[in-house]
Amino acid sequence: MARASTIPLDGDGSARFLPWLIGLMVFLAALATGAGFAIDSALIRWDDGLRGTLTVQLPQPIGGGPLASASIDAALALLRGTAGVVGATALDPQAEAGLLQPWLGDSVEAGQLPLPVLIDVQHAEAVTLDLPDLTRRLAAIVPGASVETHGAWLEQLFRVAELIEIGAAIIVVLIGVVAVMTVIFTTRTGLMIHAPIVDLLHLMGATDSYIARQFQWHAFGLGLRGGSIGLVLALLAFGALRLAAEQGGAAVADLAPGLRLPVLAWVLVGGLPVLMGLVGLVTARVTVLRTLARMP
Numbered sequence: 144m145a146r147a148s149t150i151p152l153d154g155d156g157s158a159r160f161l162p163w164l165i166g167l168m169v170f171l172a173a174l175a176t177g178a179g180f181a182i183d184s185a186l187i188r189w190d191d192g193l194r195g196t197l198t199v200q201l202p203q204p205i206g207g208g209p210l211a212s213a214s215i216d217a218a219l220a221l222l223r224g225t226a227g228v229v230g231a232t233a234l235d236p237q238a239e240a241g242l243l244q245p246w247l248g249d250s251v252e253a254g255q256l257p258l259p260v261l262i263d264v265q266h267a268e269a270v271t272l273d274l275p276d277l278t279r280r281l282a283a284i285v286p287g288a289s290v291e292t293h294g295a296w297l298e299q300l301f302r303v304a305e306l307i308e309i310g311a312a313i314i315v316v317l318i319g320v321v322a323v324m325t326v327i328f329t330t331r332t333g334l335m336i337h338a339p340i341v342d343l344l345h346l347m348g349a350t351d352s353y354i355a356r357q358f359q360w361h362a363f364g365l366g367l368r369g370g371s372i373g374l375v376l377a378l379l380a381f382g383a384l385r386l387a388a389e390q391g392g393a394a395v396a397d398l399a400p401g402l403r404l405p406v407l408a409w410v411l412v413g414g415l416p417v418l419m420g421l422v423g424l425v426t427a428r429v430t431v432l433r434t435l436a437r438m439p
Contacts, residue, residue: 149340149344149357150333150337150340150341150344150354150357150358151337151340152333152337152357152358152361153361155332155333155336158361158365161325161326161329161365161366161369162365162366162368162369162372163369163372164325164369165322165325165365165366165369165370165373165419165423166369166370166371166372166373166376167373168318168321168322168369168373168419169369169370169372169373169374169377169415169416169419170373170374170376170377170380171314171318171373172314172315172318172319172373172415173373173374173377173412173415174377174380175311175312175314175315175318176311176315176408176411176412176415177377177381177404177408177412178307178311179307179308179311179312180404180405180407180408181404182304182307182308183304183308184404184405186297186300186301186304189297189300190297194268195265195266195267195268196263196264196265196266196293197263197264197266197272197290197291197292197293198261198262198263198264198290198291198293199218199222199231199261199262199264199281199288199289199290199291200259200260200261200262200288200289200290200291201214201215201218201259201260201261201262201281201285201287201288202257202259202285202286202287202288203257203258203259203260210260210285214284214285215233215260217284218262218281218284218285218288219231219233219262221280221281221284222262222264222277222281225272225277226270227266227267227270227271227272228264228265228266228272229265229266229267230263230264230265231262231263231264231265232262232263233260233261233262233263234260234261234262234263236258236260274290274292277290278290319422322366322419322422322423323422323426326362326366326422326423326426326427326430327426327430329362330358330362330426330427330430330431330434331430331434333358334358334431334434334435341354341435351431351432351435351436352432354431354435355427355428355431355432355435356428358427358428358430358431359423359424359425359427359428359431360424361427362420362423362424362426362427363420363421363423363424363427364420365423366416366419366420366421366422366423366424367416367417367419367420369416369419370415370416370417370418370419370420371416373415373416374412374413374415374416377412381404
């Protein structure tokens, strides 16, 4: 298969324009792919971290004053004595205030807010707790006590994540469609520009397949070159996002582990330049063959 081109396609304006356009497409496709995998990874990490845990909220008494330590100790004793519970720890008030600090700032102290007492409960995953009964027994000690399983919260997050992943997949598909249309337009333009050379090659006995090879390998090279540019920009963007997450404070640093993409994500992102080159190759070949077949 001859790779040397007898048609001066490198002199076309598309040779300078198409790689940058494809680079932008690969950059956007890489970001969309990485975002989908990062969100999925973060949700799996949160699900693993919250599996086998409950959060008990003991509200402060109506009328002011902190909740009596005897009530907290009684609730802890009840929880630790429940079958299937392997641990129960009351969260320090200062730690609770720290959770609200990103929203309320440093000017608000823990004692100024009627924060409920939070108890972190760990239970065996194989055991299904009777939550209504547990809530009723806790409420007998501290009126208004509640038990949060995190299941509803995680379910909502998974639904949002699914929508984001579907959106990312649609973006990648649309980028692919735009890439195909761009290559078709560029190839047809090249055929019109070099129509005299194409006619001369036909008179010399060149087949349509030979002419198509000139365009397909040229498109492959442009796609590979532009895809490589887009991949480098995407890798720089991933690095910048991870660095920003690690240096953005405790609240933002929690996102950093989610930016560690799995091997499959890196394979897909790293293969985008080759995929874009193959898309250009196949599209250019089909376009040339169909166009020449309609010519008299």
